[in-house]
Amino acid sequence: MPLGEVVRDKSDSRYCGVETEFNDDMPQLLALNINGGFDFVVSPLMDPSYRPSLIVAGNNGAGVPPFAGSDLVLSPSQWSSHVVGKISSWIDLDSEDEILRKDSEIALKEEIAWASHLSLQACLLPTPKGASCANYARYVNQILQNLTNMQLWLRIPLEKSDNDAMNGNSDHLSGGQVDSWETWNSFRLLCEHHSQLSIALDVFSLPSSNSIGRWFGESVRAAIIHTSSFLTNARGYPCLSKRHQKLLSVFFNHSIQAVVSGKPEHSLPTGSSELAVNHIDGLQRHPLRPYLDYVAYLYQRMDPLPEQERFELGYRDFLQSPLQPLMDNLEAQTYETFEKDSAKYIQYQRAVSKALMDRVPDEEASMIITVLMVVGAGRGPLVRASLQAAEETGRKLRVYAVEKNPNAIVTLHSLVKLEGWENMVTIVSCDMRCWDAPEKADILVSELLGSFGDNELSPECVDGAQRFVKPDGISILSLYVKSHKDLVHFETTYVVKLHRVFMFTHPEYSITRSNQQYMKLQFKMPNDTGSTLVHGFAGYFDATLYKDVHLGIEPSTATPNMFSWFPIFFPLRTPVQVPPSSPLEFHIWRCCGSTKEWCVTSPSSSPIHNSNGRSYWVGL
Numbered sequence: 369m370p371l372g373e374v375v376r377d378k379s380d381s382r383y384c385g386v387e388t389e390f391n392d393d394m395p396q397l398l399a400l401n402i403n404g405g406f407d408f409v410v411s412p413l414m415d416p417s418y419r420p421s422l423i424v425a426g427n428n429g430a431g432v433p434p435f436a437g438s439d440l441v442l443s444p445s446q447w448s449s450h451v452v453g454k455i456s457s458w459i460d461l462d463s464e465d466e467i468l469r470k471d472s473e474i475a476l477k478e479e480i481a482w483a484s485h486l487s488l489q490a491c492l493l494p495t496p497k498g499a500s501c502a503n504y505a506r507y508v509n510q511i512l513q514n515l516t517n518m519q520l521w522l523r524i525p526l527e528k529s530d531n532d533a534m535n536g537n538s539d540h541l542s543g544g545q546v547d548s549w550e551t552w553n554s555f556r557l558l559c560e561h562h563s564q565l566s567i568a569l570d571v572f573s574l575p576s577s578n579s580i581g582r583w584f585g586e587s588v589r590a591a592i593i594h595t596s597s598f599l600t601n602a603r604g605y606p607c608l609s610k611r612h613q614k615l616l617s618v619f620f621n622h623s624i625q626a627v628v629s630g631k632p633e634h635s636l637p638t639g640s641s642e643l644a645v646n647h648i649d650g651l652q653r654h655p656l657r658p659y660l661d662y663v664a665y666l667y668q669r670m671d672p673l674p675e676q677e678r679f680e681l682g683y684r685d686f687l688q689s690p691l692q693p694l695m696d697n698l699e700a701q702t703y704e705t706f707e708k709d710s711a712k713y714i715q716y717q718r719a720v721s722k723a724l725m726d727r728v729p730d731e732e733a734s735m736i737i738t739v740l741m742v743v744g745a746g747r748g749p750l751v752r753a754s755l756q757a758a759e760e761t762g763r764k765l766r767v768y769a770v771e772k773n774p775n776a777i778v779t780l781h782s783l784v785k786l787e788g789w790e791n792m793v794t795i796v797s798c799d800m801r802c803w804d805a806p807e808k809a810d811i812l813v814s815e816l817l818g819s820f821g822d823n824e825l826s827p828e829c830v831d832g833a834q835r836f837v838k839p840d841g842i843s844i845l846s847l848y849v850k851s852h853k854d855l856v857h858f859e860t861t862y863v864v865k866l867h868r869v870f871m872f873t874h875p876e877y878s879i880t881r882s883n884q885q886y887m888k889l890q891f892k893m894p895n896d897t898g899s900t901l902v903h904g905f906a907g908y909f910d911a912t913l914y915k916d917v918h919l920g921i922e923p924s925t926a927t928p929n930m931f932s933w934f935p936i937f938f939p940l941r942t943p944v945q946v947p948p949s950s951p952l953e954f955h956i957w958r959c960c961g962s963t964k965e966w967c968v969t970s971p972s973s974s975p976i977h978n979s980n981g982r983s984y985w986v987g988l
């Protein structure tokens with residue numbers, strides 16, 4: 369699907385389109401570009417000289433808008449897979465000139481209606497012309513209410529002047545400063561963040577990295593790269609600066625497609641193979657082919673997506689309710705997903721091995737039996753990891769597998785039989801908080817962490833189980849911290865440092881530790897970022913299983929290739945706009961039963977979210 373998600377793969381080249389001029393011979397235009405190697409064309413749908421007022425005045429209302437051919441010139445699948453409609457760029461719905469404004473209103477609706485008739489997947493809307501775009505946004509908003517599947521890509525130049533470099537050609541901000549993000553932000557706010565409104569970024573020279581970073585939190589669908597942005601390499605071929613190259617890789621990583629635009633600006637050296645092969649299968653070589661080849665080269669040289677990221681592709685930016693493993697009984701499918709995450713169990717096995725060696729000296733390995741309890745055993749992967757640790761360290765183990773889900777217990781029983789663990793493993797079908805253990809444990813193994821560490825069943829359930837750990841016993845998980853990061857997008861590597869929020873240790877016998885906690889965090893926006901819109905906060909955890917063996921998803925120390933946990937997202941009901949250099953103050957409370965409440969107090973106050981756990985709580 370040329371206009372669909374870009375799945376990075378060496379065999380997949382469906383990522384690059386081309387912007388074309390008006391051409392009423394659509395079959396020829398398409399053939400030239402598709403045979404020339406492009407995946408889709410961004411093409412005007414209507415003669416650019418058309419103005420509704422002229423037709424109505426001159427033809428007594430009988431005129432037919434001069435569209436690029438009829439719908440019959442291409443097949444429905446060609447229209448929808450290979451054409452992005454480019455809405456006329458003269459359109460200016462906020463013009464002071466009333467005739468132009470009226471013409472713009474009519475033409476915009478006509479062109480969008482035609483594009484819908486053709487079932488195009490997307491239309492490129494022209495860049496808002498002035499500081500005010502209210503009428504343009506009003507019309508687009510009306511259109512969005514009635515669109516079925518089509519996406520509207522608002523064309524926005526990637527530009528932001530530095531504070532001191534006033535740029536006289538600004539059409540966005542007072543005082544001559546340009547920050548095109550502001551234009552986009554105001555437009556999408558007027559359209560209430562409609563999910564079918566997205567962005568096509570026009571890339572010329574590049575602003576600061578911090579300000580570019582904001583765009584990766586937005587729904588950018590295409591990056592339009594102009595031939596004038598290309599440099600010339602030693603062999604005379606077009607190439608991009610290092611910063612542009614890096615930007616393009618990040619675009620590809622965010623499934624943003626490239627579109628080459630403009631006239632060829634590189635006359636290739638005489639005798640080059642490009643010039644020699646100017647006919648392929650009887651067709652003229654595409655004049656923009658060297659630009660496409662260069663973009664293709666950048667795409668192809670990227671490493672293929674790692675297995676884990678491939679697995680996670682379908683989950684990108686998809687909000688899921690956290691699991692409730694105590695209140696609900698998890699399903700087989702969920703356990704199966706956990707069990708595929710071998711990175712997690714390898715860490716547990718390492719931690720149990722270290723604990724066993726600390727607990728039992730080599731000389732006594734054959735005489736001492738260590739009592740290990742897995743609480744929340746599910747279908748047994750931690751039991752298996754523990755037994756493997758015993759085998760690899762030559763220690764003897766007696767395992768209790770405690771699980772409250774009766775369905776998982778069925779699997780545990782058949783696993784024990786199948787693996788011949790009958791003499792080593794006792795299955796206990798019960799809630800760990802009320803189990804009357806027949807003996808005390810040397811090692812307690814648990815894994816009841818949520819994405820934010822404490823937002824599932826730790827620490828409450830694990831606290832409930834520590835009754836049956838020997839006073840000098842070991843808890844594997846022994847410590848976990850949760851950290852916070854402000855966020856505009858799940859994949860954004862954002863510019864502020866992570867902060868530590870809450871910390872829990874196990875076993876915990878101190879009566880002074882309260883599971884109810886409060887933290888105020890202050891983030892400061894860098895001053896070259898421009899304004900940002902904060903939609904919420906991401907939460908991560910990092911856990912020490914035992915000594916130096918850790919497990920976590922906090923990005924700077926994340927356990928490689930582990931996919932059981934995605935970050936948690938604390939949304940803000942209304943996004944908060946944060947000016948550059950301004951502090952962003954966030955408060956979070958951990959209340960009874962791990963319920964969270966949160967709010968922002970600077971630069972402006974939000975309501976307290978999830979007051980009294982009214983919307984989300986963990987059933988304990």
Ligand SMILES: C[S@@+](CC[C@H](N)C(=O)[O-])C[C@H]1O[C@@H](n2cnc3c(N)ncnc32)[C@H](O)[C@@H]1O
Binds near residue numbers: 703706749772773
């Ligand atoms: C996140 S799952 C992990 C399962 C298993 N350790 C794994 O890695 O696949 C947590 C398990 O703990 C169980 N559980 C939750 N609360 C429990 C409780 N209070 N007592 C016993 N089991 C509990 C759930 O039924 C679930 O099987």
